[in-house]
Amino acid sequence: MAKKVILSGMQPTGRLHLGNFEGALANWVALQNDYDMYCCIVDWHSLTERYKDLASLDDDIVQMAIDYLAAGLDPHKVAIFIQSQVKEHAELHLLLSMITPTPWLERVPSYKEKSEKLGLDSYGFLGYGLLQAADILIYRADFVPVGKDQLPHIELSREIARRFNGLYGEVFPEPQAKLTKVPEVPGIDGNKMSKSYSNEIAIADTPEVTADKLKKMFTDPEKLRKGDPGRPEICPVFTLHKIYTPHEQLAEIDRDCRSGELGCVADKKHLAESINKALDPIRQKRRELEANLGYVNDVLAEGAKRARARAQETMAMVREKMHLR
Ligand code: TRP
Numbered sequence: 001m002a003k004k005v006i007l008s009g010m011q012p013t014g015r016l017h018l019g020n021f022e023g024a025l026a027n028w029v030a031l032q033n034d035y036d037m038y039c040c041i042v043d044w045h046s047l048t049e050r051y052k053d054l055a056s057l058d059d060d061i062v063q064m065a066i067d068y069l070a071a072g073l074d075p076h077k078v079a080i081f082i083q084s085q086v087k088e089h090a091e092l093h094l095l096l097s098m099i100t101p102t103p104w105l106e107r108v109p110s111y112k113e114k115s116e117k118l119g120l121d122s123y124g125f126l127g128y129g130l131l132q133a134a135d136i137l138i139y140r141a142d143f144v145p146v147g148k149d150q151l152p153h154i155e156l157s158r159e160i161a162r163r164f165n166g167l168y169g170e171v172f173p174e175p176q177a178k179l180t181k182v183p184e185v186p187g188i189d190g191n192k193m194s195k196s197y198s199n200e201i202a203i204a205d206t207p208e209v210t211a212d213k214l215k216k217m218f219t220d221p222e223k224l225r226k227g228d229p230g231r232p233e234i235c236p237v238f239t240l241h242k243i244y245t246p247h248e249q250l251a252e253i254d255r256d257c258r259s260g261e262l263g264c265v266a267d268k269k270h271l272a273e274s275i276n277k278a279l280d281p282i283r284q285k286r287r288e289l290e291a292n293l294g295y296v297n298d299v300l301a302e303g304a305k306r307a308r309a310r311a312q313e314t315m316a317m318v319r320e321k322m323h324l325r
Pocket residue numbers: 007008009010011042045131132135136144146150153
């Protein structure tokens with residue numbers, strides 16, 4: 001039986017951090033054997049916000065592709081490609097724009113929030129959700145692995161698929177979100193790890209930088225020095241231990257933190273060792289890829305070729321149904 005199709009996408013934010021890795025990338029790697037998978041670096045989407053800041057866009061794309069490969073996405077199994085290299089996304093976006101009522105786009109929560117907060121008012125930004133629908137539908141994807149925040153976008157994609165199929169005939173399956181269990185990954189300041197908070201540990205950071213960042217990490221504010229009892233349940237350092245430190249060591253850390261015997265300085269050193277050990281093979285691979293950008297660019301070109309083949313198949317069906325040549 002043919003494998004089901006997965007489309008996933010990420011904006012090119014450059015070097016990925018632990019939150020991106022645990023939240024998305026690790027899931028993609030786990031799915032790649034069982035699905036026909038397309039992983040898209042959505043550079044056009046990023047233009048909605050960074051249209052004045054494009055000098056580093058290409059480098060951000062390449063650094064992200066390096067992280068994908070270093071984390072274990074296998075380019076023989078997954079088409080890894082740049083959205084703007086597959087122009088069919090734009091054609092489908094245009095055709096779908098003719099059948100999409102503007103209120104559907106105006107009520108997308110991310111549109112409402114960001115247009116107010118960031119003052120974004122472009123036509124392209126209003127179409128953000130529609131462009132995402134085109135990304136998904138052009139591969140006739142069955143599943144889209146996303147976090148909860150993206151559910152309204154997937155719902156919009158389904159509504160648009162239904163409307164197209166109803167007007168012109170069946171082309172698109174209705175894509176389902178594949179909700180992934182995302183561990184909470186706190187950043188250095190205790191808030192959710194995010195590039196926009198500048199609180200991240202990057203996959204690309206060296207072991208030394210990682211340890212230095214952890215030294216500054218927020219802990220239980222009532223544990224000021226070794227000897228004070230701490231509360232692991234509210235400590236972001238402990239949350240990271242739960243992800244990166246071997247589980248059989250957690251009970252001891254928990255106990256010694258609570259008793260005061262374990263101080264934060266030593267505890268953070270331990271965490272740095274755990275994280276650095278977990279990331280070591282990925283960082284090693286990353287360095288090899290950075291020294292071999294020709295290969296990374298070949299992977300992106302090959303991925304675009306495979307994506308294009310599937311996208312062109314879909315567009316042939318779409319044009320036929322719409323009586324377009
Ligand atoms: N909106 C997604 C995000 O902010 C990015 C994205 C664009 C996407 N197109 C996609 C995600 C298609 C999944 C599928 O993360």
